[in-house]
Amino acid sequence: MIHVQLIIQSSNTDVVIFAIGFSMSIILDHLVVKSFNTYKKTTYIDVKSIASELRSRFIDHYVLLVLHALSECDSTSYIRNITKKNFFQCYFDNPMNYSAIMKLSSNPPPQDAIDSAEELLINRYSFDYTVKSLDELHAKMASIWVKDRNRKSISGSLPSSTMAFHEHCLRSSRRVKIWFDALEPFPITPALFRNGYDHSSTANKFKIKWSALNDHPNDYRLQTCGECKGGCTGCKCYKNNLSCTVFCKCHQDVCGNRISYNSSIQNNSFDVTSIQSQSIYESSEGERVFQSPYACSTPKLNGMRNNLTSLNFVSISYIFT
Ligand SMILES: [Zn+2]
Ligand SMILES: [Zn+2]
Structure with missing residues (x-):
């Protein structure tokens, strides 16, 4: 024989x-x-x-190809801070829990396949809180780390957003489909468009679609005003019923829309300078946009602006707990 x-x-x-x-x-x-x-x-x-x-x-042995595409291959991205070995290990710790990821071989993949891949990535992060999405994990990590004065950088260690990972899963699904069809006599390559890629400005070229969300958040509470001359009585902050903060470009001696920061700030856990250095970026209008702890908590009671008191800071600390 x-x-x-x-x-x-x-x-x-x-x-x-x-x-x-x-x-x-x-x-x-x-x-x-x-x-x-x-x-x-x-x-x-x-x-x-x-x-x-x-x-x-x-365990379907083809799952190795799915895990390979999700954890980085020649045409899918590396997930920052997550090694291929760790990703595989997390799957094999409880393979039945993630059986739906095999459906990433269908193109377009069903939502439960993407949800299962998201759960796998969430569980890969050792974090002591139960969360339902990468967005929730992202917010939870940021809210805890922003209070950690020893932490120099936050953004580089945060996980991907749910939307960005969704696009990554679409690219992975396309790649897995190509691999699975490798032995077919007439394989059809799935299109790039709507599979984690978008049209680029050059004709017939495509670019990676990192996320379907806007480049900048559009929450009005994250906006600041520009170089106001008139005491900020009609600027963006005022109209949005938010007090100007140190992140605004108006001069604090001219601005009539500010609250006085007194010693109560030092009694609380916020370090404005560290938050400022990590959170500011320039918006397209040349105004600074930032993740302000004050913007979402500017006290307004009975339609009147209130002074920032230590009592109000208590409510801020709840937000970041
Ligand atoms: Zn202003
Ligand atoms: Zn102002």
């Missing part, structure tokens, strides 16, 4: 994952990848037996 076996020599992770994924579709007795790393250490990986092992645990 003749045993048919094949050894593939490669240092590429993609080759190992594809070999496991397609090992059951290729009629061979043995399929082995001879893998080597930069230290010239050679490992023989019996990919057919790995696929069999996964099957015996009721």
